[in-house]
Amino acid sequence: MMFAVICAGGLASRMGQYSSDLPKSLFELEPGVTVLDHVLERVGRAKPQKVVLVTRPEFRGSFEGRVGNRVEVIEADVEEFENLYSVYLALNRVGNPFLIVMSDHIFENSMLMDLISHESDKAFTVCLDRNPSRSEAMEGLKLYLVDERVIKAGKDITPRYGIDTGLILCREKARKYIEEAIRTKGPKAKISDALNLAALDGEVDYVDVTGRLWKDIDTPDDLIKARRMYWEILRRELIKPDDGIVSRYLNRPISTRISLAIYKRRIKVNPMLVSVISFIFCIISAILLSNGMLIFGGLLAQLASILDGVDGEVARLFRRASGWGGFIDSILDRMSDLALISGLSLSLGVMDGSILLLAIMASANSILVSYAAHGLKSLSADIRKLRMIPVTRDVRIFAIFLSCAFSVPIAALLYISMLPIPYLLASIYIAYKSGRRAEGKVLEKRKPLPEVSEESSEAASLIKEILLNSFKMGFALLLVRLISPSISDIRISMQNFSIEGGFLLTLLDFIIIVYFGYKILNPLKGIMDLISELIVERAGITRTVFWRIITDLFYVILLAVLWIYLPSLARPLLGDWAYRILSIATLIFLIIFLYDLIKLIYRTFEDAYIKILDKIARRLSG
Structure with missing residues (x-):
């Protein structure tokens, strides 16, 4: 049996005039459906034994009028408090395990289902989004991972690994970390404080919800985006x-x-x-x-x-x-x-x-x-x-x-x-x-003991491997050029099929580039991984976003290379019609990956573009 705690104690100060008389979780996504309705419907699908909503005294009547007997509404006993204090107030009213849900977040139901079905004995399980936009990454609760373990959470750390989505599953051991954080920091304690205490003991894990739709509603612009996203969430569900x-x-x-x-x-x-x-x-x-x-x-x-x-x-x-x-x-x-x-x-x-x-x-x-x-x-x-x-x-x-x-x-x-x-x-x-499920062996995610450090740095080893394979590829291509005068005029004919020497040379070039290119790209990925540590810190994006951009860029370059070599390789073997079909297919895939790359970059840095355009507009008008 499961319980749920909904945190609805925020002041919504960034909503301005819109939240003066109404909490933002009661803003409508469509006529008759509020943000809270959206949250409660998805929580309700998990069939919790009890749902507790924590809010401020001035909003209690508004919430009780909306939720009726479905939810127990309790009010905070202090004026200034953070989200962990809301959870703390509900601790003696819920059993284990229990969900922590933010009342101003909309999300796909599959995120909640994956969280609940995740098998773990850790104190906390969070939902990790590795692919947020830059603005979401800067404002969200960042998670720091080592060997796929959560070791730190906070809004002031680098968003290289991703951010929390506001859905957290708490088990019995979570209570002591929540209570300890409240004892230490009082009502100003945040959820990240409890997570960090648990992370020190290795008691925080996660489910990866990258690619799922969710939105934290803090500003009027967020509400506009959430209303658009709401329809896509409904469609996906x-x-x-x-x-x-x-x-x-x-x-x-x-x-x-x-x-x-x-x-x-x-x-x-x-x-x-x-x-x-x-x-x-x-x-x-x-x-x-x-x-x-x-x-x-x-x-x-x-x-x-x-x-x-x-x-x-x-x-x-x-x-x-x-x-x-x-x-x-x-x-x-x-x-x-x-x-x-x-x-x-x-x-x-x-x-x-x-x-x-x-x-x-x-x-x-x-x-x-x-x-x-x-x-x-x-x-x-x-x-x-x-x-x-x-x-x-x-x-x-x-x-x-x-x-x-x-x-x-x-x-x-x-x-x-x-x-x-x-x-x-x-x-x-x-x-x-399904009727004979064995528990299986529990595998530890760590390096073998003792850990032996290499004499040279990781970066130096990778650079050495790249240079060595680059030299080999250059030497192999040079050999092809040296033998080309001898075989360029050769023509091999078999019945109605013939292969010219020029085609064989082009094919050799292609094979060499693909073979050594792979051996160069493998260590290059390691170099890019090291570089990504610096880039994500400065750009304010996650490693997943960085690698998606690099991957799309790689496919765009690869398809462009295919486009260059395709005419001389495909036409002699496949004939005109098959060559044209293959050319069109390559062009289509090139356009698809190029579009995905542009869309990803725009989505990630959308807020930065808008700020730049606003500055340009102000200068032009002023």
Whole structure:
């Protein structure tokens, strides 16, 4: 059983006129939904035994009017206090373990679920974001890690490893550190004080929530950003963890936006009606397929697959989800699957024994895959790895769509009848493992004893390795240049295929650069790691952000190199059409990584850009 403490004692001084009569956690994210509503809904999904909210006396009435009997509201007994004192006041009202949640933070539900499911006996477990923006890193509670252990927390340390997100799980041992910090510093004690005391004893660990959405709301500008982020959080939370690859990357991006558009406009849609429409589309698709209209039938099946997600999403957004609706949706899905497989089989024309066998296997496997997934959920088994075998309903329908688009319906029938077999075998194995979980050996994360220091510094060794491999690469390229006059005119012909000496020389250059380039990049990464320690301290960013920038930059350079060497390498081997396709693909990836690099740099230094633009605007206007 779990408890929760919500800290709502801040003065919101940076909110100015907006917080004079109302605490900022009661500001609305959408009409009728406050920041506190958002927090309580996600905490409520963890089914805590009790939730305690700590606030100031002047705000108690506002909070009690909002939360009713769902939350116990208590007030601070001093005027000036920090967030740890709020937790301290609630200690005798909650059991173990308990969550510490900030009332002015919005966050994805998956962050909280990962925190709660994290197995640990440490006093504190925090959520670590390694990829905050520069402004978030400068203002947030930074965490300092050594060998992946939290050894220090504070707002005044370098943000090289990341920041806390305001979600902390406390176990029984956390109480003594909280009480000790209060005894030492009184009401002015901060959560970082308790974390630092625990870190000295190795009693702080973390879960990595990098990439998840969350926002600390301190200023009016933060509130504007939080309101935009809120919709993306809702959209992400509509995606189920067991969604297949097609659903995750094609269907859900479309269906969730349709569902959110319906919700934003407050259009009352019955989820059951959407399920029925999706079912009707599948029946029509099956009829079209059976009559040989493959393209239209396949398109309609894929459209039905997208709509199949809208019903559940709308039900969750409008709080109309029910077991009855889920049951009917499941029945309609199975009937739709059987109809589509029947239509696909009839589209082949001749129904001989082999086609009939494939149709029976495909029908049975479609039902068994769904049955296996539901069975594993009842065992509380982790089925995320099963997504690696692409046989979920979204993938099966997409296979029908693709096979019909290329006029080879037999391909989809073979796919649906054969590929679920390894999925079902893997399901049996996971079910077996879920009932026989061994504790396993506890491995220590430290260097072997005794630690022996190297004679030369790490930086010197890395530089030596870089120079040595650079010399080897230069020497190898020089050898290629020396032999080039001898083989540049050679031409090797085999029937309709020929290779010229110039191509072989270019290929040799490419192999040498790739081989030694890798041997240079490996120690170069170590050098960059040392340099990053200096850069992150001066730039005010985390190491993760730094390495994301370096990684994107590396891929941009690599793709640019491929773009240079591609014409001479690919055209002789692949021909004009394949060469053009490969060139377009390289260009697309180059644009994607370049866009990601620009977006990352902008997001990280957004506040700095805005300040520079403001200065320029003031000078121009003045």
